[in-house]
Amino acid sequence: MTSPSSCIFCRIATGEIPAKLVLQTDAVVAFLDVAPLADGHVLVIPRQHYARLEQMPPEAVSEVTRLLPDLGRALVQVTGAEGYNILQNNGIVSGQSVDHVHFHLIPRRSGDGLGYRWLAKQYPPGRAEDLQERLRQTLSA
Numbered sequence: 001m002t003s004p005s006s007c008i009f010c011r012i013a014t015g016e017i018p019a020k021l022v023l024q025t026d027a028v029v030a031f032l033d034v035a036p037l038a039d040g041h042v043l044v045i046p047r048q049h050y051a052r053l054e055q056m057p058p059e060a061v062s063e064v065t066r067l068l069p070d071l072g073r074a075l076v077q078v079t080g081a082e083g084y085n086i087l088q089n090n091g092i093v094s095g096q097s098v099d100h101v102h103f104h105l106i107p108r109r110s111g112d113g114l115g116y117r118w119l120a121k122q123y124p125p126g127r128a129e130d131l132q133e134r135l136r137q138t139l140s141a
């Protein structure tokens with residue numbers, strides 16, 4: 001198992017540095033984000049080090065994501081949130097600051113001020129068809 005000594009989340013997974021753990025399995029750890037966007041903001045990580053989602057085998061992704069419904073339910077019950085966002089950043093451009101795959105669960109309440117930037121665009125003619133074709137080819141290769 002890769003466990004880079006410099007990776008803060010690997011060190012949380014091994015218990016080398018403390019975190020407010022809320023759930024642990026053989027493969028996964030969930031803990032409170034140290035700088036929460038909202039009360040109850042949780043991070044869920046694989047114990048094994050992967051920098052980005054596409055580097056994970058599907059089974060490892062499954063070990064993490066199968067816990068999300070229970071975590072979401074618990075967050076709603078415990079914090080009184082009306083809903084939650086799940087966010088998983090890959091790459092600096094996306095906002096990833098810790099180079100170990102993690103899923104954010106961010107409780108949401110009406111008027112919480114967090115907002116949501118969803119700047120939808122329109123495809124120019126032919127672009128959607130081109131993307132569809134190339135993605136289908138890539139995914140079936």
Ligand code: 5GP
Binds near residue numbers: 032043
């Ligand atoms: P990212 O921007 O990479 O998607 O999110 C990284 C998250 O990890 C941030 O929300 C940040 O607050 C959290 N974080 C960074 N270092 C620590 C730490 O040492 N302990 C905990 N509990 N959370 C951390």
Ligand code: ZN
Binds near residue numbers: 003050
């Ligand atoms: Zn790591």
